[in-house]
Amino acid sequence: MHSAYQQELRDRFLSAPVVPAPDPWRPVSAHRIPIGGLLGVGFALDPVSGEDLLMVVSSNGHGLFDASTGERLARNYDPDPESSTPTGPDLSCPGLGPLAGAQVRIAGLFGGGLHTTTDDGWTIQLFSPDWPNHRVLLSADGGLCRGPAGEKWWHIFHSSWSELRAAGFSPSGRTLAVATSSDITLLTRAEPSR
Numbered sequence: 729m730h731s732a733y734q735q736e737l738r739d740r741f742l743s744a745p746v747v748p749a750p751d752p753w754r755p756v757s758a759h760r761i762p763i764g765g766l767l768g769v770g771f772a773l774d775p776v777s778g779e780d781l782l783m784v785v786s787s788n789g790h791g792l793f794d795a796s797t798g799e800r801l802a803r804n805y806d807p808d809p810e811s812s813t814p815t816g817p818d819l820s821c822p823g824l825g826p827l828a829g830a831q832v833r834i835a836g837l838f839g840g841g842l843h844t845t846t847d848d849g850w851t852i853q854l855f856s857p858d859w860p861n862h863r864v865l866l867s868a869d870g871g872l873c874r875g876p877a878g879e880k881w882w883h884i885f886h887s888s889w890s891e892l893r894a895a896g897f898s899p900s901g902r903t904l905a906v907a908t909s910s911d912i913t914l915l916t917r918a919e920p921s922r
Contacts, residue, residue, distance in 0.1 A: 744877035756914035768836020771898040795903040835894040842896020862892040
C-alpha cells in the first residue's frame with residue numbers, strides 16, 4: 729500500500745511524457761546506438777585529447793566509443809574469457825584502443841554505477857513506477873523533481889523495450905549515457921562551468 733505522498737509521486741512520474749533533454753544537453757545521434765547483448769558500460773578519458781570515451785561490454789565482445797560523436801573507435805570481438813566480464817572489487821575490464829593497458833570500471837548487469845550528479849548540479853534518477861520498465865529523470869533542482877515536468881526536471885528516457893543496464897554521467901560531467909540490454913543513448917554538452 730502506498731502512502732498519499734508515494735501515490736502522488738507515482739502518478740506524477742507516470743504522467744510525465746518523454747521529452748528531449750533541455751539545453752545545454754544535445755543527443756549525440758539521431759538514433760540509439762544498437763548493441764546486442766549489452767552487459768555494461770564505463771567511462772574513461774582519452775589519454776591524448778582528454779575527451780570522454782565510453783567502453784561497452786556485451787556478450788558479443790567489447791567496444792570503445794567517442795562519447796561526443798558516437799563513433800566506434802575500437803572493437804574486440806573475442807576478448808580474453810578470463811577478463812571479458814567485469815570482475816574484481818572495482819568491476820573492471822581491460823581497456824582497448826587508446827585505453828589499452830588500462831582498466832575501465834564497468835557498471836551494468838554485474839553491479840556498479842555511473843555518476844548520478846555533476847559538479848554543476850545536474851542529477852539523474854531512475855524510477856520504475858511500472859516495473860520492469862525504468863524511467864530516467866534528468867533534473868536541475870538537485871534531484872527533487874518538484875513542480876511540473878519540463879520546468880526543473882524532465883523525463884528523458886523510458887526503457888519499455890529492453891532492460892536498463894546503467895545510466896549516469898561521465899566523471900567530467902560532459903556526457904550522459906543510458907544503456908539498455910540492446911542499445912546506448914548518449915547526450916553531451918560543452919565543458920560545464922565550475
